[in-house]
Amino acid sequence: MAPSAHHPRPSFAERDAETSELFDQLASSTTEQESEHVVEQIVLLYLDLCTTMAGRYDGRGVEHDDLVQVARLALVKAVRRYEPGHAPSFAAYAVPTISGELKRWFRDRGWVVRPPRRLQELRADLQTVRARLEQELGATPTDADLARAVGATVDEVREATCAATGFRPLSLDCSTADDDRPGMSAFLAADDERLQAADDRVCLTEALTALDDDERELLLMRYVEGMTQREIGQARGVSQMHVSRSLRRITVRLHDHLADRAAEAVADAELEPDRMSTAS
Template sequence: MAQYPTHPRLSFAERDAETTELFGRLATAGPEESEQIVEQIVHLYLDLCSTMAGRYEGRGIEHDDLVQVARLALVKAIRRYEPGHAPSFAAYAVPTISGELKRWFRDRGWVVRPPRRLQELRADVQSVRERLEQELGATPSDADLAEATGASVNDIREAASAATGFRPLSLDCGPSDDDRPGLSAFLACPDGEMEMADDRVCLAEALVELDDDERELLLLRYVEGLTQREIGEARGVSQMQVSRTLRRITVRLHDHLAESSAEEDISTAS
């Protein structure tokens, strides 16, 4: 965008007059001149974009992003505006910019997106809260908000909780006391089953290499907990035979797992 000289701040009347003159020229201008006129109009209302973006600060969206959305909405308003259909261009541009900012929050501002019902209720609660604060001279209760909006108290509380979806609290953030751990320390817990997940997958692949009789022998010994003597009696063989067979099977499983681990290390290194 071209840089136009900074002029003293215009009054509303002066800006409206200059805007009207620019839109009059825009109606008959060629493509190249039209772009220059649009840039001049944009330059006149940059402060309006900053002011409107500032109304939405502190709600989880970066200031620069809000300003960019407002300026894009300003350009959209200039493209759509028809002189004479509104008291002034500013009167047309303000709701256009406001609508784009609200849509940005609705569609892209959520990190955790709640249902549309809660999004709309949250917006209603915000406007009603401001009105009730003026009328009551105090912070309205959830019951006051529920009565004013026609929602239940539970809905009001749920909408308030949904507001954290713009900027949820990180599990890695620490409390004010640096000597204490972050939130994740209070939520996480050791999970032995999860830690052994890789081992179970590898072992399952190794067990496929055994026949049914060998797998049954492992089941009796290491799952059902039978002794070698009990297994021998059940199968009609000596305890020594059971011991030798188990040793042979475990060696095969060990070799298979060691080979798989070595192949994985080579694959990772390459």
């Protein structure tokens, strides 16, 4: 929502007075159209507040316009929820509402590589404290200074500082310290079918250990020695149908075993961030 024309910015007292009048109009509105018109007028009065508050998060890997949009949506929410008399002024109610929405949005969507929530919150606290300490000390605060100020350990401060790179991680295509050398992507291993085949063999070998000797011998005769089901039946003194059913049963067991391992690997990967957070 943007103003259609530029208007001189009113003083705080003038804006508070106008806001009060508009909320009185909103309370007496009899139609949805009338209410929406008043809501828009209130929002227009506070668009500069949205821009200012969004600016606090500039330079963290998120476009300024995106943050302004989040702030404006929060402003609309504040207008619709505000109850005159429950706060000193509408501005006093809107500021924490907009700030909370920005923090939540930034926490949930601003990270490219998302660290545990405790590090996200500590990083935000450190940014505020660092600016204050620089003014008080007249110098860049040390990790120990920051740790004392936020009630954390030095290691936690350093961990949170490193986590801040999750907002804007370096591209693998960026140059290295030596500009004559290729980007980091040049040092990544290329896809290699032989590596995948080796991984598959390891998994299959593990699955085969779940079979008994007779089942492994049956697989050896069929898939390694290349014998037909009829030939296997003759060698083992059983019918071809019996061989076929045995092979089918063994194949299903192998498939289920490999599927279970894959599911476990996915579950472990999803739980790993929580384990790291708990361990910390």
